[in-house]
Amino acid sequence: MSEFELIARHFAPCGGDDPSVRLGIGDDGAVVVPSDGEDLVFTCDALVEGIHLPMGAPPEAWGRRLVAVNLSDLGAMGAGPRWALLALTLPEFDDSWLSAFARGLGERLREAGVALVGGNTARGPRSATLTLVGSLPARSALTRGGGRSGDSVFVTGVLGAGGYARRLWNQGVRERALLAPYLEPNPPWRLGPALRGRTTGAIDISDGFLADLGHLLEAAGLGADIDIEALPLAPGLDSARRADLDLALAGGDDYELCFTARAEEDEPLRAEALRLGVRLTRVGSLTEAPGLRLFRGGEEVPLPKILGHDHARRAP
Ligand code: ADP
Ligand code: MG
Numbered sequence: 001m002s003e004f005e006l007i008a009r010h011f012a013p014c015g016g017d018d019p020s021v022r023l024g025i026g027d028d029g030a031v032v033v034p035s036d037g038e039d040l041v042f043t044c045d046a047l048v049e050g051i052h053l054p055m056g057a058p059p060e061a062w063g064r065r066l067v068a069v070n071l072s073d074l075g076a077m078g079a080g081p082r083w084a085l086l087a088l089t090l091p092e093f094d095d096s097w098l099s100a101f102a103r104g105l106g107e108r109l110r111e112a113g114v115a116l117v118g119g120n121t122a123r124g125p126r127s128a129t130l131t132l133v134g135s136l137p138a139r140s141a142l143t144r145g146g147g148r149s150g151d152s153v154f155v156t157g158v159l160g161a162g163g164y165a166r167r168l169w170n171q172g173v174r175e176r177a178l179l180a181p182y183l184e185p186n187p188p189w190r191l192g193p194a195l196r197g198r199t200t201g202a203i204d205i206s207d208g209f210l211a212d213l214g215h216l217l218e219a220a221g222l223g224a225d226i227d228i229e230a231l232p233l234a235p236g237l238d239s240a241r242r243a244d245l246d247l248a249l250a251g252g253d254d255y256e257l258c259f260t261a262r263a264e265e266d267e268p269l270r271a272e273a274l275r276l277g278v279r280l281t282r283v284g285s286l287t288e289a290p291g292l293r294l295f296r297g298g299e300e301v302p303l304p305k306i307l308g309h310d311h312a313r314r315a316p
């Protein structure tokens with residue numbers, strides 16, 4: 001099969017029929033038409049075999065996870081997803097691998113209403129990178145740095161599910177349902193647009209709750225007090241066990257949202273989350289004093305030694 005046949009067979013069907021796409025897959029570049037009065041938000045996330053996904057991960061999970069991790073970033077900006085570009089590098093162009101990958105990718109793109117408008121295909125170590133473009137009303141993007149002391153800190157979903165499922169994979173478990181939080185996460189990106197105008201800071205959790213919350217705090221120049229007993233731990237994890245607690249606080253691979261908001265937004269935010277079927281938990285508040293502090297029943301508890309995953313740092 002030639003490269004063109006490969007793209008026509010597997011990826012052209014992900015193009016959709018959105019009228020905003022003037023020119024999709026097939027030319028030297030894509031041409032899309034943004035709406036008047038909208039800002040565009042660009043994000044890009046890569047999956048590299050052996051780093052973000054383990055050797056031997058199912059191809060469908062590659063496709064599904066690739067879309068999910070990018071939707072997670074757009075959600076954290078409050079944008080609705082529109083167009084995507086796919087850069088794919090594979091050691092061999094195996095048709096059954098490609099079919100399953102494109103199925104997972106296409107399913108998730110369709111669900112989100114995203115048109116695949118182009119990409120690049122090359123031979124090399126297995127990796128897949130998606131550039132995802134979203135849109136929102138002008139100047140309404142959610143950013144990281146606006147929090148004030150006393151603001152509530154919220155997280156969506158549960159913490160530790162991704163890390164727990166990663167541990168199961170490493171132990172040899174291969175049941176799709178058990179591995180889904182790790183291999184094919186389902187980020188609550190639809191909540192993002194509903195947060196516009198209501199948050200003072202927003203970020204998606206991917207490297208670890210504390211590490212990502214730390215980025216919010218840095219941007220705001222503030223600290224936070226976090227109540228361990230309020231944390232929504234994944235089923236199977238017990239916050240009384242230190243290893244479980246650390247997995248939830250710093251394990252990474254949870255694709256959830258973390259954001260801050262003024263106290264008067266608590267109720268409207270809960271109502272929006274309920275409407276969208278997203279679990280939302282208030283886990284603490286911002287403080288003038290910098291740094292992160294954990295409390296259990298009013299007693300301060302030490303932070304984990306590592307707050308999350310840092311790709312630039314090598315494992316010790
Ligand atoms: P060029 O050489 O001009 O960069 P290519 O021959 O690489 O173009 O690709 C031909 C067309 O197919 C382009 O429109 C490109 O965007 C698209 N394309 C290539 N690889 C992919 C892919 N993996 N998924 C989606 N579209 C792709
Ligand atoms: Mg060209």
